[in-house]
Amino acid sequence: MAETGVRVGLFVTCLVDLFRPSVGFAAVKLLEEAGCSVEAPFAQTCCGQPSYNSGDRQSATRIAEKVIETFADYDYVVVPSGSCAGMIRRHYPGLFAEDAEMRARAEALAAKTYELTSFLVGVRGFTRVKARWRKRVTYHDGCSGLRELGVRDEPRTLLASVEGLALSELSGAETCCGFGGSFAVKYPDISDKMVADKVADIAASGAEAVLCGDLGCLLNIAGKLCRLGRAVEARHVAEVLAGMAEELPPIGAPG
Amino acid sequence: MLLNSRDFPANAREGLGNPTLQKALSMARTGFPEKRARAIERLPEFESLREKARAIKEATLANLDFYLETYENKVLAAGGKVHWARSASEAREAVLAICRSVGAKTVTKGKSMVAEEVGLNPFLEENGITPIETDLGEYIIQLRREPPSHIIAPAIHLVKEEVAQSFREAHRELPPQRPLSEARQLCDEARAVLRPRFLAADAGITGANFLVAETGSSLIVTNEGNGDLTQLLPRVHIVMASIEKLVPTLEDAATLLRLLARSATGQEFSAYTTLSTGPRREGDEDGPEAYHVVLLDNGRSALLGGEFEDILRCIRCAACLNHCPVYTAVGGHAYGTVYPGPMGAVLSPALFGLEECAHLPNASTFCGRCEAVCPMQIPLPKMMRGWREREFTQKKAPAVARAALRLWAFFALRPGLYHPFARIVARALFAAGARRGRFRSLLFHSGWTAVRDLPAPEGRTFHHLWAKRRKGA
Numbered sequence: 254m255a256e257t258g259v260r261v262g263l264f265v266t267c268l269v270d271l272f273r274p275s276v277g278f279a280a281v282k283l284l285e286e287a288g289c290s291v292e293a294p295f296a297q298t299c300c301g302q303p304s305y306n307s308g309d310r311q312s313a314t315r316i317a318e319k320v321i322e323t324f325a326d327y328d329y330v331v332v333p334s335g336s337c338a339g340m341i342r343r344h345y346p347g348l349f350a351e352d353a354e355m356r357a358r359a360e361a362l363a364a365k366t367y368e369l370t371s372f373l374v375g376v377r378g379f380t381r382v383k384a385r386w387r388k389r390v391t392y393h394d395g396c397s398g399l400r401e402l403g404v405r406d407e408p409r410t411l412l413a414s415v416e417g418l419a420l421s422e423l424s425g426a427e428t429c430c431g432f433g434g435s436f437a438v439k440y441p442d443i444s445d446k447m448v449a450d451k452v453a454d455i456a457a458s459g460a461e462a463v464l465c466g467d468l469g470c471l472l473n474i475a476g477k478l479c480r481l482g483r484a485v486e487a488r489h490v491a492e493v494l495a496g497m498a499e500e501l502p503p504i505g506a507p508g
Numbered sequence: 509m510l511l512n513s514r515d516f517p518a519n520a521r522e523g524l525g526n527p528t529l530q531k532a533l534s535m536a537r538t539g540f541p542e543k544r545a546r547a548i549e550r551l552p553e554f555e556s557l558r559e560k561a562r563a564i565k566e567a568t569l570a571n572l573d574f575y576l577e578t579y580e581n582k583v584l585a586a587g588g589k590v591h592w593a594r595s596a597s598e599a600r601e602a603v604l605a606i607c608r609s610v611g612a613k614t615v616t617k618g619k620s621m622v623a624e625e626v627g628l629n630p631f632l633e634e635n636g637i638t639p640i641e642t643d644l645g646e647y648i649i650q651l652r653r654e655p656p657s658h659i660i661a662p663a664i665h666l667v668k669e670e671v672a673q674s675f676r677e678a679h680r681e682l683p684p685q686r687p688l689s690e691a692r693q694l695c696d697e698a699r700a701v702l703r704p705r706f707l708a709a710d711a712g713i714t715g716a717n718f719l720v721a722e723t724g725s726s727l728i729v730t731n732e733g734n735g736d737l738t739q740l741l742p743r744v745h746i747v748m749a750s751i752e753k754l755v756p757t758l759e760d761a762a763t764l765l766r767l768l769a770r771s772a773t774g775q776e777f778s779a780y781t782t783l784s785t786g787p788r789r790e791g792d793e794d795g796p797e798a799y800h801v802v803l804l805d806n807g808r809s810a811l812l813g814g815e816f817e818d819i820l821r822c823i824r825c826a827a828c829l830n831h832c833p834v835y836t837a838v839g840g841h842a843y844g845t846v847y848p849g850p851m852g853a854v855l856s857p858a859l860f861g862l863e864e865c866a867h868l869p870n871a872s873t874f875c876g877r878c879e880a881v882c883p884m885q886i887p888l889p890k891m892m893r894g895w896r897e898r899e900f901t902q903k904k905a906p907a908v909a910r911a912a913l914r915l916w917a918f919f920a921l922r923p924g925l926y927h928p929f930a931r932i933v934a935r936a937l938f939a940a941g942a943r944r945g946r947f948r949s950l951l952f953h954s955g956w957t958a959v960r961d962l963p964a965p966e967g968r969t970f971h972h973l974w975a976k977r978r979k980g981a
C-alpha cells in the first residue's frame with residue numbers, strides 16, 4: 254500500500270478537534286490505508302462557516318483566506334465533514350467575487366477539496382476497509398454533503414465492506430436533523446421537533462447505531478438520543494470504517 | 509394583512525404545541541412531496557425544463573420594462589385597462605375606484621396572493637363592499653377571519669372537523685343536523701352556498717399565475733373552476749397581479765405551466781387553465797363588460813439587478829414550503845406574513861422590511877431542500893444568507909450575537925491562541941462531563957441543552973494529540 258506520492262492535508266474541522274479527535278485519527282488511518290501521506294497543519298482552525306452563515310461575511314472571507322493559504326501546497330484537502338467540505342468547495346470562491354487572484358486560488362482549493370468518504374471512493378478508488386463491527390446500523394445523510402456535494406453512495410459502499418455490519422435505510426434520510434449550527438440554539442423548539450422526528454425515524458429503523466459523516470448533526474442526534482434515554486449509539490462513519498468502534502465509546506457515552 | 513413576524517419564535521412554539529395543526533400539516537409534509545416526486549419521476553426532461561424556465565424568467569426580468577409596456581399596449585388594444593400600483597395602498601385604491609365606478613356592492617374573488625399581500629378584503633369591507641372568496645380554501649379562512657397559511661392551499665392548517673364547525677356557524681340557514689364529516693359534503697355545501705353569490709356579484713377579482721406580454725392575456729390555474737365563474741359572470745373583471753408575473757409569450761407560459769402543477773400538487777396540469785384577454789368582444793357569448801389589471805410593484809422593482817432579483821423568478825408553486833422542515837413543523841401562520849416558508853423568508857423582508865421580518869431568513873438550517881426542489885432554480889438559502897449579511901452589516905443583529913461572532917473569528921484567525929484555548933476548553937468540559945459522557949445543562953441557559961444533551965468531548969484536542977504523535981514519531 255505504500256504509494257506515498259499523494260499528499261493529503263487533513264482539514265480536521267473545529268468540532269472534531271474539540272469534541273471527538275478520534276474521528277480525525279480515524280480519517281488519518283483510512284487515508285493512509287488508501288495510500289496517502291497525511292498532514293494536519295497546525296495553522297488551521299475552522300472553515301469559517303459560523304461566521305458565513307450568521308451574516309459576518311467579512312470574517313468568513315478572512316478565515317477563508319487563511320485556509321486557502323494553509324492548504325495551498327497539498328495535492329488534496331480531505332475533510333471528515335460534508336458541511337465543512339461543502340463550505341470550501343461551494344462557498345469559498347463566491348467570497349472573492351471582486352478579487353480575481355484570490356478567486357482563482359479559492360477555486361483551486363475548492364477543486365481539490367473532498368469530503369472523506371467521497372475522496373476515498375471517488376478519488377482513490379478505495380472501497381474495501383479492513384474493519385469489522387457486528388451491528389445493525391442506519392445512516393443519516395448530512396444535508397450539505399448530500400445536496401451540496403452529492404455524497405450519498407460513497408459511505409454506503411464503504412460500509413458494505415465492514416464485516417458483520419448490516420445497514421437498514423432510514424426513512425426520511427434526506428430530511429434535516431435540525432442542527433443548522435446556531436439554528437439549534439436560536440430556535441430550540443423547532444430544532445427539537447426536527448431532531449425528535451429524526452430520532453423517532455432512527456428508532457423505527459430498528460438499528461443499534463446511527464452513523465453520519467458530520468459531527469454537527471451527530472452531536473445533535475446523540476444529544477437527543479441521550480436526553481430521551483434511547484439505547485441507540487451515534488457515531489461518525491469514519492470511526493466504524495477505521496475499525497475503532499469496538500474500543501471507542503459512542504458519542505455522548507461516558508468515556 | 510396580519511404582520512407579526514417579530515413574534516416568530518412564540519408563534520412557532522404555539523404551532524408546534526397545537527396537535528390539530530400538526531395533524532393538518534401532514535398533508536404538506538408528506539402528501540405534496542410524495543405526489544411531486546411521482547410527477548417528476550414521470551417527466552424525464554424535468555431538469556432541462558428547469559433550465560429553460562429559468563432562462564425564460566431571467567430574460568424577462570432583464571427586460572421587464574419592455575415586457576410591461578408591451579403587455580400594457582396589448583391589454584389596451586384588447587379593450588382593457590392597466591392600473592399601475594407602486595404600493596399596497598395604491599393597489600387597494602385602484603380596486604376600490606373601479607368597484608365604485610360601477611356601483612359594486614359585492615365582489616367575488618378567486619385566489620389571489622397579491623390581494624392578500626395588499627390586505628384587500630378588510631379594506632373593501634371598510635368601504636362598504638363585500639368581498640366573497642370563491643376558492644374553497646380561501647372561503648374557509650374568510651369565514652374564520654384567518655390569513656392564508658400556505659400560498660396554494662390557504663386552509664392547509666385546518667382539519668375537516670374545524671371546517672365543518674365553521675360551516676355550521678356560517679350557514680345557519682341550513683339544517684343543523686346535516687352530515688358534514690366528509691370532504692365531499694363540505695365541497696358540495698360550499699358550492700351550493702357560493703352559486704347564487706357568483707350570480708349576484710357586481711365585480712370579480714382574480715389573481716394571475718402569468719401575464720402574457722405578446723397577447724395581453726392573464727392566465728390562471730385552478731382546480732375548482734371558481735376562477736372562471738369569478739371572471740366571467742360579473743360585469744367587471746379585475747386582475748390583481750404583481751409585475752414579476754410577466755412572461756413574453758404564450759409558449760413561455762406553456763413551458764412554465766409544465767413545471768407549475770407538477771411542483772405544486774404533483775398534478776400534470778391543474779384542472780382548469782384559463783386565459784382572459786380583455787372584456788367580452790362582439791359575438792362573445794359571455795364575459796365581463798370591462799377588464800382591468802391592477803399591477804403591483806410594492807418593492808419588487810427595487811430588487812431588479814440586485815442580489816435578491818432571483819426571487820422574482822418565483823412562480824408560487826409552494827414546493828419549497830412543502831419540502832421545508834421548518835415550514836412543515838410550525839405551519840404558515842408562524843411566519844406572520846402572507847408569504848411563508850423559504851420563498852417568503854426571502855421575499856417578505858423585501859416587501860415588508862428586514863427589521864419586521866428578520867427572523868424569517870434566520871429560521872433556516874440551510875438544509876437546501878428548497879433549492880433542490882425549486883422548479884425555477886432559485887438559490888433560496890443563498891438569499892436568506894444575503895439577508896443575514898444585511899442584518900449583520902446594518903448592525904441589526906443582536907449585539908451579543910455580533911460580539912460572540914467577532915470573538916469567534918478573532919480566535920479562528922489566530923491558531924497560536926486558538927489551539928491552546930481549545931485545549932483548555934476540551935479539558936474543562938471533559939473534567940466536568942466525562943463521568944456521564946454528556947451534559948444535561950450548562951452553567952448558562954442554552955437553547956441547546958433546553959431540548960437535548962450536549963455530548964462531552966473526549967478530553968484532548970486533535971491538534972494536541974497530533975503534535976504529540978509527531979514528536980513521538
Ligand code: SF4
Nearest residue numbers: 822823825826828882
Ligand atoms: S421559490 Fe421556487 S419552489 Fe418556492 S414557490 Fe417559488 S418557484 Fe416554487
